[in-house]
Amino acid sequence: MMETKYAILTEKHIDRKIIKEAGKILQKGGLVAFPTETVYGLGGDALQRESSRKIYAAKGRPSDNPLIVHICRWKAVKKIAGKIPQEAEKLAENFWPGPLTMILEKSEAVPLETTGGLQTVAVRMPENKIALALIAAAGGYVAAPSANLSGKPSPTLAEHVREDLDGKIDMILDGGAVGIGLESTIVDLTENSPVILRPGYITKEMLETVLGMEVAVDAALVDSNAKQAPKAPGMKYRHYAPRGELTIVTGEAAHVTDAICRLSRKKRLEGEKVGVICTDETKMFYEADCVVSAGEKTDTEEIARHLYAILRQFDSVGITCIYSEAFSGRGIGQAVMNRLLKAAGHHVVEV
Numbered sequence: 001m002m003e004t005k006y007a008i009l010t011e012k013h014i015d016r017k018i019i020k021e022a023g024k025i026l027q028k029g030g031l032v033a034f035p036t037e038t039v040y041g042l043g044g045d046a047l048q049r050e051s052s053r054k055i056y057a058a059k060g061r062p063s064d065n066p067l068i069v070h071i072c073r074w075k076a077v078k079k080i081a082g083k084i085p086q087e088a089e090k091l092a093e094n095f096w097p098g099p100l101t102m103i104l105e106k107s108e109a110v111p112l113e114t115t116g117g118l119q120t121v122a123v124r125m126p127e128n129k130i131a132l133a134l135i136a137a138a139g140g141y142v143a144a145p146s147a148n149l150s151g152k153p154s155p156t157l158a159e160h161v162r163e164d165l166d167g168k169i170d171m172i173l174d175g176g177a178v179g180i181g182l183e184s185t186i187v188d189l190t191e192n193s194p195v196i197l198r199p200g201y202i203t204k205e206m207l208e209t210v211l212g213m214e215v216a217v218d219a220a221l222v223d224s225n226a227k228q229a230p231k232a233p234g235m236k237y238r239h240y241a242p243r244g245e246l247t248i249v250t251g252e253a254a255h256v257t258d259a260i261c262r263l264s265r266k267k268r269l270e271g272e273k274v275g276v277i278c279t280d281e282t283k284m285f286y287e288a289d290c291v292v293s294a295g296e297k298t299d300t301e302e303i304a305r306h307l308y309a310i311l312r313q314f315d316s317v318g319i320t321c322i323y324s325e326a327f328s329g330r331g332i333g334q335a336v337m338n339r340l341l342k343a344a345g346h347h348v349v350e351v
């Protein structure tokens with residue numbers, strides 16, 4: 001165990017002294033957790049093998065699951081990517097800084113430890129100003145997966161990072177609640193045409209509009225029985241998992257509420273501690289040990305922001321059985337349903 005330093009920062013008035021100290025820790029090969037607009041990241045110097053090894057160890061993450069390299073200026077791509085396709089420039093112009101990760105061929109500068117043994121590298125320029133300042137102070141290349149223990153929901157508050165990694169990393173920068181709440185969209189630009197490996201805030205339609213061409217979605221994301229493994233190694237693990245067994249209930253709204261009420265009653269009689277994830281519109285219908293609304297039914301951005309904190313809340317009060325309504329799959333709703341399905345191990349009941 002080590003002592004984990006803790007500092008509170010705001011994007012509006014960034015404390016340069018703290019950023020300098022955190023940047024030094026990264027340069028010396030240490031680990032610093034920091035806020036981004038998607039989720040909290042666990043940062044290490046992307047160009048030092050030893051830092052990446054430490055990240056895997058702290059998270060308990062399988063070392064074949066590559067890390068995303070975070071940069072703070074476009075020029076940095078040239079050092080870590082072997083080839084930069086035109087699509088990458090177009091996407092960067094439109095979506096960086098922002099919640100989009102691009103997969104490119106890697107250059108010699110990036111150690112295989114950072115890319116989980118792959119010859120490709122994942123790159124993103126985050127929008128959060130604390131993140132950008134930290135990356136600059138660290139020398140420009142920060143490998144950062146989500147700052148949770150492997151298998152737990154990604155952290156959307158510094159408190160979640162503390163729960164998982166206190167005593168295992170050098171420092172936590174607390175920049176408050178994140179804005180989006182789900183991990184970045186990942187798009188692979190190393191094939192003949194772009195492929196989405198992980199859905200996120202930046203949707204397929206947004207990418208297609210900018211690129212003027214069709215963007216495919218990795219088959220393994222669409223079909224849980226697909227023979228091919230997902231191309232983003234991380235997507236094959238049962239990620240984002242709460243301790244309680246999660247079931248998603250889909251169907252006509254009234255039937256869904258009825259079914260969840262019936263199922264919760266039955267499980268509670270069997271001695272289970274039941275949690276329900278619902279919307280503002282349906283919250284009043286439920287009776288369970290913990291009933292939480294993720295937001296207004298049509299506000300998928302609000303639902304995205306709250307999802308992981310709700311799963312963690314259920315863990316902290318010992319919920320053993322969870323029922324969730326299915327949410328709209330439009331816009332970021334697609335990413336919400338992708339994460340929820342993974343958290344549920346694709347356990348869905350249709351009513």
Ligand code: AMP
Pocket residue numbers: 065066067068103115118120121122144145146183184186197198231232233234235
């Ligand atoms: P996290 O930073 O925790 O959101 O995890 C990073 C995600 O990016 C994981 O799902 C990885 O599998 C994926 N990823 C990172 N690098 C690559 C790469 N070179 N090719 C494909 N997927 C990648």
Ligand code: MG
Pocket residue numbers: 145146154
């Ligand atoms: Mg993660």
